[in-house]
Amino acid sequence: MILLDYRDKRxxxxxxxxxxxxxxxxxxxxxxxRMPSVRSLAVELSVNPNTVQRAYAQLxxxxxxxxxxxxxxxVTAREEWQENRQNRIWQEWRAATAQAREAGIPAERLIAxxxxxxxxxxx
Amino acid sequence: MILLDYRDKRxxxxxxxxxxxxxxxxxxxxxxxRMPSVRSLAVELSVNPNTVQRAYAQLxxxxxxxxxxxxxxxVTAREEWQENRQNRIWQEWRAATAQAREAGIPAERLIAxxxxxxxxxxx
DNA sequence: ATAAGTGTATTAAGAATGTTAATACACATA
DNA sequence: TATGTGTATTAACATTCTTAATACACTTAT
Numbered sequence: 001m002i003l004l005d006y007r008d009k010r011x012x013x014x015x016x017x018x019x020x021x022x023x024x025x026x027x028x029x030x031x032x033x034r035m036p037s038v039r040s041l042a043v044e045l046s047v048n049p050n051t052v053q054r055a056y057a058q059l060x061x062x063x064x065x066x067x068x069x070x071x072x073x074x075v076t077a078r079e080e081w082q083e084n085r086q087n088r089i090w091q092e093w094r095a096a097t098a099q100a101r102e103a104g105i106p107a108e109r110l111i112a113x114x115x116x117x118x119x120x121x122x123x
Numbered sequence: 124m125i126l127l128d129y130r131d132k133r134x135x136x137x138x139x140x141x142x143x144x145x146x147x148x149x150x151x152x153x154x155x156x157r158m159p160s161v162r163s164l165a166v167e168l169s170v171n172p173n174t175v176q177r178a179y180a181q182l183x184x185x186x187x188x189x190x191x192x193x194x195x196x197x198v199t200a201r202e203e204w205q206e207n208r209q210n211r212i213w214q215e216w217r218a219a220t221a222q223a224r225e226a227g228i229p230a231e232r233l234i235a236x237x238x239x240x241x242x243x244x245x246x
Numbered sequence: 247a248t249a250a251g252t253g254t255a256t257t258a259a260g261a262a263t264g265t266t267a268a269t270a271c272a273c274a275t276a
Numbered sequence: 277t278a279t280g281t282g283t284a285t286t287a288a289c290a291t292t293c294t295t296a297a298t299a300c301a302c303t304t305a306t
Contacts, residue, residue: 070274096219193303
């Protein structure tokens with residue numbers, strides 16, 4: 001399913017969470033399907049079950065997974081995690097924009113920045 | 124000059140740097156004037172000189188101070204630190220905007236956000 | 247020259263935090 | 277009731293961070 005990189009200096013659970021998130025965002029994990037159990041994935045990757053649990057908890061916190069007690073963890077429906085993700089990013093963007101205003105960057109410059117970033121190739 | 128808050132859980136140097144930055148940004152410290160020496164401010168606040176040094180180093184890194192060897196640390200000219208500050212904030216804003224694009228937030232929503240944030244009272 | 251004032255580099259001790267593992271618990275279902 | 281699920285708790289270990297002690301380098305006034 002995923003592969004850990006031991007040259008990566010980040011903690012295992014963070015690395016796992018990031019790889020799984022990317023997998024979900026890129027459609028590599030079908031919504032509503034069950035994730036591997038904490039223990040089975042732990043065996044597969046040779047780590048402690050708690051490490052997998054922590055990665056799952058992070059993904060659940062971010063809305064990518066949900067858990068049914070005793071049955072397992074499942075991938076959230078696309079529309080749902082997409083909305084959560086957009087809300088998080090939107091909050092951060094607003095904070096960055098408020099800072100820009102406070103620093104005296106004119107609104108016109110921001111709008112020009114949007115044109116540039118949204119214009120680069122795609123869209 | 125400044126006062127440390129011991130209920131604040133952040134490290135001393137960070138607290139000092141933040142308070143001094145605010146002081147400079149708000150015009151409480153005249154550009155081109157000398158800062159208190161590392162040792163004198165350390166005595167005044169009852170901390171180790173290295174702690175003050177670290178705060179000063181941070182401020183210098185961010186362009187708020189500059190140092191003349193053997194003579195002391197001085198407040199940077201307003202235009203200069205303002206430009207540094209805007210550059211930092213601009214970089215962060217661009218990153219946030221690129222993320223917004225990747226998450227599928229439409230450009231129009233961002234532009235509306237700018238109107239709202241820049242419109243709130245002042246301008 | 248030299249003393250006193252500046253910032254800075256180096257090192258170490260200690261504290262605080264973060265990460266992983268061990269273990270036991272609670273729930274669901276075959 | 278046995279097996280499979282996620283979760284809570286605790287502890288050990290590692291890592292990072294913070295502060296202090298000390299010595300160094302430079303400038304300037306005496």
